[in-house]
Amino acid sequence: MIWSVLVRSFFFCIHNATLKLYLFSQSQLCRLFFILFCFFAAGVPSAKERTFIAVKPDGVQRRLVGQVIHRFERRGFKLVGLKLLQVSKNLLSQHYCQLTKKPFYPDLVEYMTSGPVVAMVWEGPNIVQTCRMMVGHTNPAEAHAGTIRADFSLHVSRNVVHASDSLEGAQREIMLWFDGHDLLKWDCIDQSVTSEL
Numbered sequence: 001m002i003w004s005v006l007v008r009s010f011f012f013c014i015h016n017a018t019l020k021l022y023l024f025s026q027s028q029l030c031r032l033f034f035i036l037f038c039f040f041a042a043g044v045p046s047a048k049e050r051t052f053i054a055v056k057p058d059g060v061q062r063r064l065v066g067q068v069i070h071r072f073e074r075r076g077f078k079l080v081g082l083k084l085l086q087v088s089k090n091l092l093s094q095h096y097c098q099l100t101k102k103p104f105y106p107d108l109v110e111y112m113t114s115g116p117v118v119a120m121v122w123e124g125p126n127i128v129q130t131c132r133m134m135v136g137h138t139n140p141a142e143a144h145a146g147t148i149r150a151d152f153s154l155h156v157s158r159n160v161v162h163a164s165d166s167l168e169g170a171q172r173e174i175m176l177w178f179d180g181h182d183l184l185k186w187d188c189i190d191q192s193v194t195s196e197l
Contacts, residue, residue, distance in 0.1 A: 050080070050121055051128045052164045052173035053135075057115035059160040060084075064152055065118050068161060071134060071148060072122055076190070081121035081174075081183040087112055094176055104157075111157065119177045128163075128170050135163040 053072070055065050069079070092109050099105050122131065136147025140159055143150035153159040164170035174183075 048123065049125060049127045049167065050123045050174060051131050051170040052162075052177060053120045053122055053131060054162040054177075055118040055120075056158075056160055056162060057111065057113075057117060058154070058158040059152070060116050060118055062152070062160075064160060067152070068148060069120075072131070075124075075130065075134065077122045077124035077127055077131075078186075078188050079120060080123050080185070081178050082118065083178075083182065084116050084118050086115075087117050089113060091176065095173065107157065121174050121178060121183055128165075128167055131163045132165060135161050 053068070055068050059065065059068065073079070089109055092112050093100060096105070096108065099108065102108075124130075134147060136143030136149035138149070138159060139156040140149045140153030141156070143153070145151075148161055149159050164173050
C-alpha cells in the first residue's frame, strides 16, 4: 500500500512538475528515486507463490497445529489446502527420497508414521523463503528466538514442522501430498491490500 501511495505521489509530481518541484529538495528527490529504483529492480514478488508446510506428529500430539497456523495467518499468508492424515511409508520414501540412504532414515520413518500429520499448502509473496525463516533452523538449539522451532521444538529429531526449502521443492512436495482438486482458489478480503506490496 505504501508503494502505491509513493508511486501515485511520484507520478502526480512528474505530471505537475512545474508546480510541485519546488516542494521537494534535491536530497528528497534522490531518496525517492532510489526507493523506486530498488523496488522495481527487485521486482514485485508473485502473490501466487506456494509452499508446503507439515506439522509433524510431535506438533500434532502436543496440540500445536493452531499455533503454527496462527503464525502464518498473522503474517498475511493464505491457506489454500489442509488435511490431517496418517502418512504411509511409501509417501515418506518419495518425500524424503534424498535421505533414504542416511543412517537416521529408519528412525525418521518411524517418527513420521507414529501419529497423524497436518499437511498444508500456503500462498503468498516470497512465501518459501519467508516460511523457512519463520520455521527456523532444523536444530532448535540453533534456531533464532521467535521462530517456530525455537519456541516449540524439544530436539532436532522432534522439530514440530517441515517447510519446503525451495520453489521447486515446494512444487514437488505439493504434488506428492495433494491432488489438484484438494487446493482451493479463493480471494482473501485483504488480498487487494497485500497484492499491492
